Amino acid sequence: MALTIRQLRYFTAVAEVGRISQAAVQLNISQSAVTTAVRELEDMVRQPLFERHSHGVELTNAGRRFLSHAYSVLAAAEAAERMPDEEATVEGELTVAASYTVLGYFLPHHLDRFSRLHPRVNIKVHEAARQDIEEGLITRRYDMGVLLTSNVALSELTLETFFGSHRRLWVSSKHPLLDKQEVSLADVAQEPYIMLTVDEAAATSLKYWSQTPHRPDIRLRTSSVEAVRSTVANGMGVCILSDMVYRPWSLEGKRIETINLRDEIPTMNIGLSWKQGTEPTPAMTAFRDYFRHQFLDPTSARVGRNRL
Template sequence: MAFSFRQLKYFVATAEAGQVSQAAMQLNITQSAVTAAIRQLEEVLVTRLFVRHPHGMVLTDSGRRFLSHAYGILADVEEAMLLSNWESDFAGSLSVAATYTVMGYFLPAHVRRLAALYPQLEIRLHELPRAEIEAGLLQHDFDVAVLLSSNVDNPALQLESIISSPRRLWLPAQHPLLSHPAPGLQDIAGEPYIMLTVDEAEQSTLRYWQQAGLQPQVRVRTSSVEAVRSMVANGSGVSILSDMVYRPWSLEGRRIETVSLHGLVPPMTLGLAWKAQAEISPSIVLFRDYFRQQFMTPFSSQRSAAAR
């Protein structure tokens, strides 16, 4: 027995909303329909996808792995449905700048898909810090950028958000806070904290801590996401990072768990940027419209609700 496209959509909506009731509202269907679809999907896969808690639905390890596959399957189906709208004979070039996090965790798959859809579109990639990207856009060194738009406050740039990735608390397996029904920053403040510094992560982190009138007990500062992952998994401390960079295992094969903070910290927003009040080339329009199709269509808005 195979799973259905409908079951995948309901599963993804529930995973992103964290609650069956919210998923049902987004899908405009009954809660019982969502619950039944998830139960049928678990029976087909012979594994639990969620742990049911009074406050919502939390993905199991199998659920997180399957969510990645579900995104890919749904994206491929959507792409096939939209193929008639693509101008595959388009020819042009595009200079694209991206920050470290975007380049490492988001952009490569989309560049591959764009290359498949537009074989005659030449995309030149540049990885740089945000400040250098902003200067390069204004000096016409780059046509467009993909960066953490929540860090950008430059009126000379036009911004368009793509996704918004929730930030969650990262913990080692069996950490006491895993059993806390709703941990807050005051609960985390007593823990040794592993601070990521790349792409202005430290500034963003300290901003919401300061707004709460609290301060993390920073044990280590590092520009390496893998170092954060390893230190958390080995019990050296905790961290708060976005779902976009989350992976459940460290390089040593140790488990990293996450806990939702339920609106206590802002999500990490990722988007496009180009020079405002400048003529937009056909290549930029194509690039922008690709991401609009991927993340802003009715189905995609469900798929990326945790990321927009």
């Protein structure tokens, strides 16, 4: 059986939303077609790519590795389709600002791909806090920002969200919660909690906790994702964080497991932002279009406020 682009598109859609049914809705196809594509891939690689749960699916270790390959293949296919027109014509300067989490765990891979597609675009990247990115976009110090769009406050900015990273519970490899059939925020509230503070993570976390009668028992606050990873892996607490920053091993080589929660936890939404009314340069348009091709159906791009 030959690997197909269709199978990879279906697989990545399921990986991003965590539910086969929701992926089918986004792809506008039947659920059975998605299920069949995933099973064909699993037969091809001879190992499961997802763990099935009552509330969705979760990537296995093999699935996470395969997802990286899938993104690379899809990007290469899309690059081949666009290369004849775009590579020869798009040039100029592009100043991009990105928040800590986005720059550390998401953006570099895409900057490399974009630069290969558009070698004549000179990109300058700045790491900044969300408030500084917003101010810089308004004053035109930055052309575009790549950030957590759900945190953006200024209405003078246009937002386009292209990726939502699911949040799951992180626990140590032998944690008792792994034996429960279902885990809720009520269960999490009984555990020592490690609170990440960088990129307004604490405020975001407390926002969805506040919708319940429960509160996390916070034992440590830290701005370091690696500190969270190490603390959780050593069994000193649990934490709810997004798949984007998840790695199965701590720096000490101890394993971290993830659990899908029964409660509805908002995704960590990533996207682009720019000043409303801005006349787009060719480089800005190419940067926006790159992410649309990567993550969105071009006919149904999720745009907030105004279009570029």
